[in-house]
Structure formats: structure tokens, C-alpha cells
Amino acid sequence: xxxxxxxxxxxxxxxxxxxxxxxxxxxxxxxxxxxxxxxxxxxxxxxxxxxxxxxxxxxxxxxxxxxxxxxxxxxxxxxxxxxxxxxxxxxxxxxxxxxxxxxxxxxxxxxxxxxxxxxxxxxxxxxxxxxxxxxxxxxxxxxxxxxxxxxxxxxxxxxxxxxxxxxxxxxxxxxxxxxxxxxxxxxxxxxxxxxxxxxxxxxxxxxxxxxxxxxxxxxxxxxxxxxxxxxxxxxxxxxxxxxxxxxxxxxxxxxxxxxxxxxxxxxxxxxxxxxxxxxxxxxxxxxxxxxxxxxxxxxxxxxxxxxxxxxxxxxxxxxxxxxxxxxxxxxxxxxxxxxxxxxxxxxxxxxxxxxxxxxxxxxxxxxx
Ligand SMILES: Nc1nc2c(ncn2[C@@H]2O[C@H](COP(=O)(O)OP(=O)(O)OP(=O)(O)O)[C@@H](O)[C@H]2O)c(=O)[nH]1
Ligand SMILES: [Zn+2]
Numbered sequence: 148x149x150x151x152x153x154x155x156x157x158x159x160x161x162x163x164x165x166x167x168x169x170x171x172x173x174x175x176x177x178x179x180x181x182x183x184x185x186x187x188x189x190x191x192x193x194x195x196x197x198x199x200x201x202x203x204x205x206x207x208x209x210x211x212x213x214x215x216x217x218x219x220x221x222x223x224x225x226x227x228x229x230x231x232x233x234x235x236x237x238x239x240x241x242x243x244x245x246x247x248x249x250x251x252x253x254x255x256x257x258x259x260x261x262x263x264x265x266x267x268x269x270x271x272x273x274x275x276x277x278x279x280x281x282x283x284x285x286x287x288x289x290x291x292x293x294x295x296x297x298x299x300x301x302x303x304x305x306x307x308x309x310x311x312x313x314x315x316x317x318x319x320x321x322x323x324x325x326x327x328x329x330x331x332x333x334x335x336x337x338x339x340x341x342x343x344x345x346x347x348x349x350x351x352x353x354x355x356x357x358x359x360x361x362x363x364x365x366x367x368x369x370x371x372x373x374x375x376x377x378x379x380x381x382x383x384x385x386x387x388x389x390x391x392x393x394x395x396x397x398x399x400x401x402x403x404x405x406x407x408x409x410x411x412x413x414x415x416x417x418x419x420x421x422x423x424x425x426x427x428x429x430x431x432x433x434x435x436x437x438x439x440x441x442x443x444x445x446x447x448x449x450x451x452x453x454x455x456x457x458x459x460x461x462x463x464x465x466x467x468x469x470x471x472x473x474x475x476x477x478x479x480x481x482x483x484x485x486x487x488x489x490x491x492x493x494x495x496x497x498x499x500x501x502x503x504x505x506x507x508x509x510x511x512x513x514x515x
Pocket of ligand 2: 476478481
């Protein structure tokens with residue numbers, strides 16, 4: 148029995164639960180009575196699950212669970228679909244048991260880095276990575292964005308670049324860097340006195356149309372939001388999911404409360420569509436990752452990353468064996484692709500290749 152086992156076990160017993168004294172062996176085989184749950188939160192060995200909801204989160208019961216002892220060494224993360232047995236009533240004090248993790252459609256990973264010595268799966272089964280970047284305050288850092296793009300493409304996820312604080316600076320330069328990669332870009336900004344908004348008083352209100360534009364791109368999907376401190380991620384999440392109550396702004400002088408009480412990911416359900424809207428694709432999941440400020444990318448392979456760029460991938464089939472595809476690579480077919488370009492396509496190809504090579508380089512750079 149491993150150490151964690153012991154701890155889980157004592158956690159388990161310390162809870163006033165009828166299940167504590169039941170012989171384990173009874174439900175062991177097969178778990179044919181298991182139901183499916185979606186992991187929406189993880190906190191020190193306790194998993195918050197939504198059981199019996201639809202794919203995009205309609206309905207369902209919120210259940211607290213722990214891992215069965217056979218999963219002690221298996222990591223269960225937000226976004227995982229799990230099989231769960233035991234008390235799935237969701238009643239106060241009830242505790243269910245996760246007995247299986249269903250196959251993952253995607254895994255967003257980070258390699259070990261200075262802040263964390265282990266390679267970790269951050270979120271499972273997400274469709275999209277939303278990179279939240281302020282256009283000013285703090286200044287955008289393209290290295291950070293590049294690394295997020297690489298992590299997402301490597302995980303088989305699509306990318307949405309959400310540029311915040313457009314009231315402070317223009318998004319044009321960043322658009323020009325990322326649209327050639329096929330990255331979708333949305334822009335948000337706060338209301339100002341001109342919009343009849345709060346101006347500089349009170350909490351920031353975002354222009355509703357700009358939030359709607361973001362929401363449109365999240366519908367029916369599971370989206371992971373990442374961003375550096377201060378970019379306005381919490382402000383955006385609160386606008387998208389009003390009941391989320393993510394803490395915003397700097398540490399509050401009055402209450403002394405910090406911004407984040409938890410550093411683990413949490414999945415928040417987008418509000419249901421209008422009552423008249425019975426489109427099941429209306430809603431979706433927003434996964435906040437307060438602890439994730441960067442991605443270590445040592446696990447990413449060039450060949451795998453290339454798959455995210457079909458046209459470049461095809462061209463690169465002609466490259467010499469072991470080609471790095473970087474600007475200094477001898478005889479890289481991607482350079483021939485530019486040379487052979489029709490004049491009217493050339494600027495677009497050049498921009499795409501330059502952006503792709505930037506991504507390749509970011510893979511080995513550090514974010515700090
Ligand atoms: N000018 C301007 N300020 C904004 C906008 N959105 C958010 N802010 C402000 O930016 C600051 C940081 O916003 P938060 O939402 O707390 O940022 P965060 O990314 O969640 O940062 P952490 O809480 O540290 O993770 C706050 O003072 C917000 O009021 C915007 O569109 N324009
Ligand atoms: Zn090459």
C-alpha cells in the first residue's frame with residue numbers, strides 16, 4: 148500500500164459516511180453499476196463531478212468523489228470523464244468513488260519547469276485553448292502566446308486568441324502575427340464614459356458586444372482559458388459566467404483577500420441559452436486555470452506540431468531527413484515553397500512560415 152493510499156483512506160474515514168465501514172470487496176468486480184461523471188474541480192484528493200448531465204453540461208447532479216484505491220497512481224484532472232460508483236446522490240456529506248477514467252480525446256500538458264518538477268496533464272478532453280492576452284497593462288508577450296499556441300496544437304486543440312483591454316491599445320499588430328497561423332482572434336474592451344459605462348469608477352464592465360463575440364466562439368465547446376496575472380481573465384470569466392465569482396483586480400486592501408484562493412483548474416458551465424433556444428450546442432464549458440502561467444514544452448515534437456499545419460506538413464515531406472525547418476536549415480523545402488510562390492500569395496506564405504518558425508523556436512525558449 149502506497150503512502151497516498153493511507154492518506155486517502157484516512158480522509159475517507161474522517162468523513163461521517165455510512166460507506167466507511169462497508170467491506171470494499173463487495174463492489175470490486177466490474178462496477179457494472181457505475182455511472183458517468185465529468186470532473187469539474189479537483190481539490191486535495193476530492194473531485195467535484197457532474198453526474199448525468201449532457202455533454203455540454205445541461206442538467207446533472209453535483210457529486211463529490213474520491214478515487215478508488217486502484218487509481219491511486221492515476222491522475223484524474225478537470226475535464227476527465229470518469230465512471231463512478233457508490234453514493235452519487237450529491238447529498239451533503241455523500242462521497243462517491245471514481246473507479247475508471249474514460250479514454251481522453253485530448254490532453255493539455257505542461258512539461259516540468261522551474262515552478263513544477265513534474266510533467267503534468269493540465270486538463271483533459273478540452274477542444275480549445277483560449278489565450279487571454281492584454282493589449283496593454285501588462286504589455287503582451289508574444290513568446291508566451293507562441294508557447295501556448297504550441298501546447299494547444301500539440302494537444303490537438305484549436306486556439307482562440309482573446310485580446311483584452313482594447314480600450315488601451317490597438318490589436319492590429321498581434322492580429323498580423325497570429326492570423327497567418329489560422330488562429331482566431333477576438334477582442335474585448337471595457338466600457339468607457341463614451342459608452343455610457345462606468346468610466347473609471349468601480350469594477351470594470353466589458354462592452355457586452357465584445358463579450359458576446361467571445362461567447363459565440365465558446366458555444367458547444369470545452370475551452371481552457373490561460374493568461375498571465377492582470378490580463379483581465381477573471382473579469383472576462385465573470386462576464387461570461389456571472390455566477391462564477393472569480394476574484395478580480397489586485398489584492399483587496401479592505402478585506403486583505405488575495406486574488407485566488409485555489410490554484411487548481413475548475414470547469415464552469417456557460418449559462419444556458421435563452422429559454423426558447425433548445426439548441427444543445429448553445430452552452431459549453433469554460434475551464435479556468437489559475438495556476439497555469441506558462442507551458443514547459445520539452446515534450447513537444449516538431450513532426451507532431453507540423454500536423455497542425457496541413458499545408459506546411461505536406462511541403463515538409465520533401466525536406467531532408469532530420470530537417471529542423473528553421474530559417475537556417477539547409478535545403479528546407481519550406482523555403483522552396485516561398486520561392487515557388489505565385490506573386491500574389493507570397494506575402495501570405497511568408498507571414499505564415501515566419502509565424503510557424505517563431506513557434507518552433509518558442510518550443511526551446513523559456514518563458515521566464
Ligand atoms: N482598461 C481595461 N482594464 C481592464 C479590462 N479588463 C480588466 N481590466 C482590469 O485589469 C485588472 C486585472 O483584471 P483581472 O480580471 O483581475 O485579471 P486576471 O487576469 O484575472 O488577473 P489575476 O486575478 O491576477 O489572475 C483589473 O484592474 C481590471 O479591472 C479592460 O478591458 N480594459
Ligand atoms: Zn524543413
